[in-house]
Amino acid sequence: MSPLLPHLVLYLLLLTVVTGETLQPRFYSETCPEAESIVRREMKKAMIKEARSVASVMRLQFHDCFINGCDASLLLDDTPNMLGEKLSLSNINSLRSFEVVDDIKEALERACPATVSCADIIIMASRDAVALTGGPDWEVKLGRKDSLTASQKDSDDVMPSPRANATFLIDLFKRFDLSVKDMVALSGSHSIGQGRCFSIMFRLYNQSGSGKPDPALEPGYKKKLNKLCPLSVDQNVTGDLDATPQVFDNQYFKDLVSGRGFLNSDQTLYTNRETREYVKMFSEDQGEFFRAFEEGMVKMGDLQSGRPGEVRFNCRVVNRRPIHGLLEA
Known part of the structure; x- marks a missing residue:
């Protein structure tokens, strides 16, 4: 058993899908009718500026929602009295493109001051990251409030490492009422x-402490990764997560079938008997993958802790007092 699981079980007792805010489609139809179009416009601008940024923004939903629900706690900067989630083990030197969320928030504040939460921005922007890169487009439920606090420890206790395998991920996702199919699709x-060399060095040179590479790696792909990530590499160097890193498609699953998964947690989805059939199905049927991905993203977006929240004026800090009809950070 992973040493994190006892902490995870206790933590998840506090998290449910049914408490918290009532989420609904078109939540801002009266208070900020242009909200979703503003978010998509800003995401398009970000993608033009740096194609990788939209994928980075999409990752924020996963890393936010699994820690006390989808409440934008991930975005909070550290304070003298709070260690936030940005520097947790799974996030430090890994999560990025926070400035894209800042730009979206600024645009929304100009149009509809103190109305659209940072938590909802993450959900809308994640959907748009998929749609803008060729993937499915779906209706999101909105109405979340932003967290008043964040916890580095909570993130450390929950989020998996690059060494995680399919068995660990199945257990983790099930505790959030997400099925095996949901997990594989997500x-x-x-x-x-892209992913960092840091996340795969053990696969290339010391899988499971063996001093040898991961035997699941296809030889030609292993050679490519060895060239990208030699032992002397700056481990923040990045490589593509699949063969079409700027297009949302089912190539990722095709790569897993051929032994070309970048991360250990990716490739074990094919070597594990419980997840292999879903990998094969998605590799052969992109439409089925898209449908399952949409369903999983909506279910993940429903995660809430039920803790008090607010609509933050600045996504990186907790609001302190109202001023001139707005919330001052």
Whole structure:
């Protein structure tokens, strides 16, 4: 058993899908009718500026929602009295493109001051990251409030490491009422974006402490990764998560079938008997993958802790007092 699981069980007792805010489609139809179009416009601008940024923004939903629900706690900067989630083990030197969320928030504040939560921005922007890169487009439920606090420890206790395997991920996702199929489909978020050499060095040179590479790696792909990530590499160097890193498609699953999964947690989805059939199904049927991914993203977006929240004026800090009809950070 992973040493994190006892902490995870206690933590998840506090998290439910049914408490918290009532979420609904078109939540801002009267208070900020242009909210979703503003978010998509800003995401398009971000993608033009740096194609990788939209994939980075999509990752924020996963790393936010699994820690006390989808409440934008991930975005809070550290304070003298609070260690936030940005520097947790799974996030430090890994999560990025926070400035894209800042730009979206600024645009929304100009149009509809103190109305659209940072938590909802993450959900809308994640959907748009998929749609803008060729993937499915779906209706999101909105109405979340933003967290008043964040916890580095909570993130450390919950989020998996790059060494996680399919068995650990199945257990983790099930505790959030996400099925094995949900987990495999949501892992398809790696259809776009890049990962760091840091996350795969053990696969290339010391899998399971053996001093040898991961035997699941296809030889030609292993050679490519060895060239990208030699032992002397700056481990922040990045490589593509699949063969079409700027297009949201089912190539990710095709790569897993051929032994070309970048991360250990990716490739074990094919070597594990419980997840292999879903990998094969999604590799052969992109439409089925898209449908399952949409369903999983909506279910993940429903996660809430039920803790008090607010609509933050600045996504990186907790609001302190109202001023001139707005909330001052």
